[in-house]
Amino acid sequence: MTVQPDCSALARRTAALCTLLGSSDHVRRLPEVQAAAERALTLLRSGADAAVLAACYDDLDHVLRQAGDARGLLNESRGATTPGVATHIKVAVCPGPARCSRLERARDLLPAPHCAVHDARMHKRRLRPEE
Template identity: 65%
Template sequence: MTASPDLPRPDHRAAAALCVLLGSPEDLRRPGVREAAERARDLLRSGADADELATCYRALDTALRQAGDARGLDSESRGGTAPGITPHIKVAVCPGSTRCTRIERARDLLPAPHCAVNGTRMRKGRLGSAQ
């Protein structure tokens, strides 16, 4: 088994990775992953403190790695950002009070994607220079 790296303090990237993970039925079928992911989601929704979230994210990262996902939770391949997007493109962003950096391309005629962390649809907007 690969040693799990220390995750940074709970930040927006981990919340974005959690959101992408919760939207992936294949990943949630792995043993122990669904329970750990749902616990992290519940803590994030309830506004838990940073230490408690960090502990939960580490447990989820460990569950993913033990289930055979070498990426763990907080990796670039989980889709925390959308490289190559230019500022005039419409995007869907996190709608919650605990905002993550997940960005999805928003299609005009389709509803915004679902945010699994906050349990609502993402909000549509234009990509800003800070994103």
């Protein structure tokens, strides 16, 4: 019986990969690190299985540590804790002047749902802490 990788851990590692690829860090310029990062990126873009992706992230972490980066792929200094990276939830809200309390999760690639009361598309925005 195999255990499926934790999706939240995969999301954090994906954010760390994005940060690594976007950095100008000297470790990223090493050929073995670059090759492992590109392999992970190719798998991610192709929609690879979570277990395959997790194994590739493990390989990238190992290569980073061998190259002298003690943080590896995911440490407190990389990933979701990177400055400028924040987790947020997009919601669709009522488009009318007298807004109702209807909130729905808004997907990035899908249009906002239709509001039957105001006969218009709802507006997408970030969920505020008080909501």
